[in-house]
Amino acid sequence: MSELAGPARGYWSNVLRRLMRDRVALACILVLAVILLAAIFAPLVAPGDPFRASMLRRLRPIGTPGNLLGTDELGRDMLTRLIYGGRLSLFTGIVPVINAFAIGTFLGVFAGYSGGRANMAIMRTIDVFYAFPSVLLAIAISGALGAGIFNSIVSLTVVFVPPIARVAESVTTQVRSLDFVDAARASGAGALTIIRVHILGNVLGPVFVYATGLVSVSMILASGLSFLGLGTKPPEAEWGLMLNTLRTAIYAQPLVAALPGAMIFAVSICFNLFSDGLRQAMDVKL
Amino acid sequence: MLQYLLRRFVYAIPIALGVSVVCFALVHISPGDPLASVLPPDASLEMQQIMRQVYGFDRPLPVQFGFWLWRALAGDLGVSIATGRPVAGEVWHAFGNTFMLAALAAAFGFSAGALLGLVAGYWRGGWIDRLASTLSIAGISVPHYWLGMVLAIVFSVQLNWLPATGAGPGGSADWTWDWAHVRFLVLPALTMSVIPLGIVARSVRALVGDILSQEFVDALRAKGLPESGIFLHILKNAAPTSLAVMGLQLGYLLGGSILIETVFAWPGTGFLLGNAILQRDLPLLQGTILVLAMFFVVLNLLVDVAQTWLDPRIKRA
Numbered sequence: 001m002s003e004l005a006g007p008a009r010g011y012w013s014n015v016l017r018r019l020m021r022d023r024v025a026l027a028c029i030l031v032l033a034v035i036l037l038a039a040i041f042a043p044l045v046a047p048g049d050p051f052r053a054s055m056l057r058r059l060r061p062i063g064t065p066g067n068l069l070g071t072d073e074l075g076r077d078m079l080t081r082l083i084y085g086g087r088l089s090l091f092t093g094i095v096p097v098i099n100a101f102a103i104g105t106f107l108g109v110f111a112g113y114s115g116g117r118a119n120m121a122i123m124r125t126i127d128v129f130y131a132f133p134s135v136l137l138a139i140a141i142s143g144a145l146g147a148g149i150f151n152s153i154v155s156l157t158v159v160f161v162p163p164i165a166r167v168a169e170s171v172t173t174q175v176r177s178l179d180f181v182d183a184a185r186a187s188g189a190g191a192l193t194i195i196r197v198h199i200l201g202n203v204l205g206p207v208f209v210y211a212t213g214l215v216s217v218s219m220i221l222a223s224g225l226s227f228l229g230l231g232t233k234p235p236e237a238e239w240g241l242m243l244n245t246l247r248t249a250i251y252a253q254p255l256v257a258a259l260p261g262a263m264i265f266a267v268s269i270c271f272n273l274f275s276d277g278l279r280q281a282m283d284v285k286l
Numbered sequence: 287m288l289q290y291l292l293r294r295f296v297y298a299i300p301i302a303l304g305v306s307v308v309c310f311a312l313v314h315i316s317p318g319d320p321l322a323s324v325l326p327p328d329a330s331l332e333m334q335q336i337m338r339q340v341y342g343f344d345r346p347l348p349v350q351f352g353f354w355l356w357r358a359l360a361g362d363l364g365v366s367i368a369t370g371r372p373v374a375g376e377v378w379h380a381f382g383n384t385f386m387l388a389a390l391a392a393a394f395g396f397s398a399g400a401l402l403g404l405v406a407g408y409w410r411g412g413w414i415d416r417l418a419s420t421l422s423i424a425g426i427s428v429p430h431y432w433l434g435m436v437l438a439i440v441f442s443v444q445l446n447w448l449p450a451t452g453a454g455p456g457g458s459a460d461w462t463w464d465w466a467h468v469r470f471l472v473l474p475a476l477t478m479s480v481i482p483l484g485i486v487a488r489s490v491r492a493l494v495g496d497i498l499s500q501e502f503v504d505a506l507r508a509k510g511l512p513e514s515g516i517f518l519h520i521l522k523n524a525a526p527t528s529l530a531v532m533g534l535q536l537g538y539l540l541g542g543s544i545l546i547e548t549v550f551a552w553p554g555t556g557f558l559l560g561n562a563i564l565q566r567d568l569p570l571l572q573g574t575i576l577v578l579a580m581f582f583v584v585l586n587l588l589v590d591v592a593q594t595w596l597d598p599r600i601k602r603a
Binding site for chain 1: 300301302304305307308309312313315316317423424426427428429430431432433435436438439443444450537538540541542544545548549559560562563564566568571572575578579582583586
């Protein structure tokens with residue numbers, strides 16, 4: 001790249017600049033922003049009431065006047081429910097990753113920094129959870145806890161803590177043995193200061209990139225739990241649950257029945273591509 | 287090698303024990319009296335007494351765990367609340383169906399994924415490479431239960447080529463390997479194969495790229511080895527890691543089949559789990575999950591051993 005020497009830029013402004021040049025990532029951010037904003041401002045954006053059913057207007061096709069995307073099996077407006085559905089779907093998909101990001105980073109940094117027995121205890125416990133396929137673990141826990149949004153978030157948090165803790169632990173262990181950490185320790189910095197200033201600064205980036213990639217899995221799993229009857233309960237609007245209740249409609253209105261899943265797919269693929277772009281922009285190797 | 291095998295085996299024991307602790311805990315994290323969760327609601331007082339004795343709910347948790355594990359090792363996984371039949375038998379029967387589905391999905395997903403990854407890694411930047419990366423991103427991002435519905439819409443509802451649900455004509459439970467039965471397998475297996483296809487393609491592509499950038503490839507080319515010979519070298523070097531990825535994916539297929547089995551009403555372990563969830567049949571839930579998780583632990587062990595056998599340089603602790 002032949003660029004004129006300008007004022008030195010910070011790391012984050014460089015990351016932002018690289019991200020802005022990545023058209024795919026940019027398009028994904030745009031799509032996600034539209035869906036997220038629509039979900040947040042659903043009462044303002046949505047054309048109707050997500051719960052108003054009408055036995056006379058059941059399973060209308062896409063393009064029906066007054067119901068742009070048709071109606072579901074109870075005659076509720078699909079467009080409205082898809083917009084409202086984003087609220088719970090995004091919430092139950094993103095919150096577990098945020099929780100796991102906090103808990104996993106804490107556990108991983110603690111294990112990596114202290115080493116020795118504490119590391120053994122934490123990492124071997126995490127190995128046990130790793131021994132479950134993630135879908136199975138999510139279903140086991142939320143199946144035992146019972147249906148409900150809270151339980152679904154708890155079970156998915158448990159699913160995502162181990163992988164995040166592993167990444168945090170491995171980065172912490174690498175950073176801990178670097179010279180500048182020794183230098184900080186020699187100059188009298190306490191453990192907390194070293195972790196706050198030197199370790200977290202190096203750990204948070206990679207872990208954050210990794211966590212953004214997990215959101216896609218989390219969205220699929222959270223909606224999957226609702227699809228199975230765990231997670232969100234009717235008559236709430238949630239994409240996975242909508243997909244489940246519309247399952248019987250694949251003969252009458254296949255296109256309408258497939259809509260909620262298309263939303264999950266769109267959000268999931270956008271998060272994956274955004275995560276890939278962010279990884280390249282931040283130059284993180286995992 | 288023998289020493290390694292032994293060490294690897296010993297290392298798997300605490301993991302297996304931990305997995306059984308998690309499974310044991312499932313009944314105890316469920317809200318309410320654990321006795322109520324392993325008994326049908328209309329159980330007689332006498333029955334309650336017997337079950338309390340059998341499960342030992344009046345004793346300390348570690349003792350309970352010991353009893354539970356001892357019975358599980360002997361093949362007694364308790365009795366299903368909903369059907370009253372032993373859980374072990376139900377799981378065993380369903381596991382066969384799931385294995386069939388997962389094996390078919392794996393066979394297709396792995397071979398297509400490996401082929402795609404090989405070609406994409408060898409001709410980097412070509413159209414196949416772009417197709418491979420698009421497919422792998424789509425494969426890992428697609429909610430597979432939705433993909434199953436879409437495939438059912440296209441191939442069952444619109445084209446009427448394949449059945450949408452079930453595991454045999456007329457809902458019969460007996461499986462035979464003829465087209466009348468196998469056609470029920472096609473859609474669920476195809477749906478299931480998408481995730482491993484994407485992941486295998488992605489890892490093989492990265493592996494092949496890595497191998498091609500190593501110096502020994504240049505040396506081989508310099509001494510005049512034809513490209514077909516180089517291809518063999520790539521295969522040989524990519525095999526151990528690819529096999530490890532595939533082994534893990536097979537485990538994920540077996541353990542993660544629940545959503546797809548629900549969509550296609552395929553009578554496997556996932557379907558069993560779905561029923562257990564709907565009817566809050568905790569012994570069935572616990573038993574199925576224990577069997578699937580243990581299978582995953584054993585599979586991981588086998589993958590590690592196979593990987594070391596193929597490439598003795600990897601002797602992991």
